[in-house]
């Protein structure tokens with residue numbers, strides 16, 4: 001079926017930055033971009049009213065969407081979450097698991113592999129699942145955040161090894177607290193099997209963190225969140241992260257990070273070393289105010305999601321909505337935010353994805369309305 005759309009009056013993110021103009025999308029390909037275009041017969045015309053047009057982004061760290069978890073033994077849940085995320089600007093993602101039983105991770109990883117196989121055969125209106133991100137199990141229980149910390153004790157290194165070996169290639173990133181007794185084993189397994197270790201959910205000292213970096217750690221899981229805070233006599237994991245050359249995930253959601261924390265890291269590390277992530281919960285890309293999923297009960301508060309005790313439990317936004325929030329607050333203009341959410345995470349996964357729109361661009365175009373609160377995203381494919 002032929003799909004022809006003309007997006008008028010947009011602000012298009014092209015190779016040289018934002019430009020006012022219109023864009024013609026035929027059969028999922030950008031065929032023309034120009035300051036002015038006139039409708040052709042058979043085209044659906046959309047007035048963007050000054051909204052920003054960008055490529056889709058890659059979310060490395062996201063737990064769900066559309067009231068479905070990406071951690072489920074039912075592949076249909078994953079498809080639903082990927083569909084909801086896609087409609088909100090996420091082109092690719094890693095399904096992120098929180099602490100759970102060994103069996104639950106095993107079943108969840110099987111579901112991920114099934115969905116990845118199915119998507120390879122073609123399912124275009126879903127975020128493409130690129131693998132799994134395991135947030136644990138070797139975390140500091142004091143820094144488990146909203147997660148159920150009793151699962152940490154159930155995991156022994158030999159169980160973890162077995163799971164990751166079984167799903168080698170699918171498991172892409174694992175979060176590790178550098179102070180955990182299994183830290184060295186996890187870091188050497190990462191070298192053997194090719195997954196990346198991100199440090200986080202931790203109260204590690206500066207020295208413990210540096211040791212993990214020397215042993216091959218590749219980044220940091222949501223910098224500042226679920227970490228012991230910086231202290232001038234005990235700079236800890238935060239101090240080591242800021243001084244290292246490793247990339248740091250950061251959550252573009254105001255309940256998770258004060259704008260000054262963004263500014264600090266931007267100045268210290270630069271745009272190339274920040275990995276914006278949504279850490280989206282199942283309330284992301286979903287209309288419900290609260291939702292119960294098995295033992296998990298989440299409540300929306302603005303753009304964040306909370307558990308019934310009022311603890312932060314991820315965000316209720318997509319990554320592109322988060323980038324729009326940074327843009328609106330004047331922290332990161334969208335023309336810099338999009339490369340941070342395309343080039344930076346793609347480099348971690350050794351992938352190449354477009355960071356701007358151009359004639360010949362394949363794949364959907366996302367429209368971001370930054371004047372809405374929270375910012376709204378619409379996807380044209």
Ligand SMILES: [Zn+2]
Pocket residue numbers: 061063096135279314
């Ligand atoms: Zn998370």
